[in-house]
Amino acid sequence: DVKVTQSSRYLVKRTGEKVFLECVQDMDHENMFWYRQDPGLGLRLIYFSYDVKMKEKGDIPEGYSVSREKKERFSLILESASTNQTSMYLCASSHLQGSPGELFFGEGSRLTVL
Amino acid sequence: AQRVTQPEKLLSVFKGAPVELKCNYSYSGSPELFWYVQYSRQRLQLLLRHISRESIKGFTADLNKGETSFHLKKPFAQEEDSAMYYCALNTNAGKSTFGDGTTLTVKP
Numbered sequence: 683d684v685k686v687t688q689s690s691r692y693l694v695k696r697t698g699e700k701v702f703l704e705c706v707q708d709m710d711h712e713n714m715f716w717y718r719q720d721p722g723l724g725l726r727l728i729y730f731s732y733d734v735k736m737k738e739k740g741d742i743p744e745g746y747s748v749s750r751e752k753k754e755r756f757s758l759i760l761e762s763a764s765t766n767q768t769s770m771y772l773c774a775s776s777h778l779q780g781s782p783g784e785l786f787f788g789e790g791s792r793l794t795v796l
Numbered sequence: 797a798q799r800v801t802q803p804e805k806l807l808s809v810f811k812g813a814p815v816e817l818k819c820n821y822s823y824s825g826s827p828e829l830f831w832y833v834q835y836s837r838q839r840l841q842l843l844l845r846h847i848s849r850e851s852i853k854g855f856t857a858d859l860n861k862g863e864t865s866f867h868l869k870k871p872f873a874q875e876e877d878s879a880m881y882y883c884a885l886n887t888n889a890g891k892s893t894f895g896d897g898t899t900l901t902v903k904p
Contacts, residue, residue: 686839724882724894725840725897772840788839789839
């Protein structure tokens with residue numbers, strides 16, 4: 683059974699703190715993605731990666747960075763968290779290099795920034 | 797630029813009634829379209845994709861390139877269909893663009 687695992691389901695952080703969100707997939711997928719999910723705004727792509735050490739900006743990359751040191755792991759970093767980054771963060775992966783195909787999602791990480 | 801529009805944020809029907817969740821897209825290339833569903837307290841998962849032309853859980857969706865639409869339909873809604881539904885567009889650039897989502901409530 684395919685699996686995308688996000689290490690933290692719920693986090694509460696203070697403004698200005700550095701935040702790491704970890705995502706691991708066990709399907710040997712080339713592609714990995716970070717989205718944020720907000721009511722009424724759907725899913726918005728933050729960053730994605732098609733290969734190890736490779737990253738591309740999505741639609742809303744400001745205030746975020748990513749790291750992909752190993753194929754199975756894709757980390758989202760908030761260098762200095764702000765209240766407008768309070769959201770649900772979804773990690774996803776897919777096969778087919780260069781074309782997402784079906785996305786497999788993690789359960790999500792709900793981040794609250796106070 | 798690609799865009800996906802789901803005009804209804806909320807949709808409510810009675811059990812046994814037909815349901816249609818609308819999705820329109822804007823993309824100059826050849827689109828690859830999907831419907832994803834998120835049930836309460838579950839992860840987002842694929843419901844169906846246009847290239848497979850299959851029916852999943854009684855749902856079907858037909859790609860209409862003339863009207864640039866990919867509406868999701870089910871003839872007889874069930875209470876367990878209550879969920880959030882997202883339409884998504886894959887492009888040659890390798891990204892998936894999602895609509896804002898439609899929350900479907902099926903009342904008993």
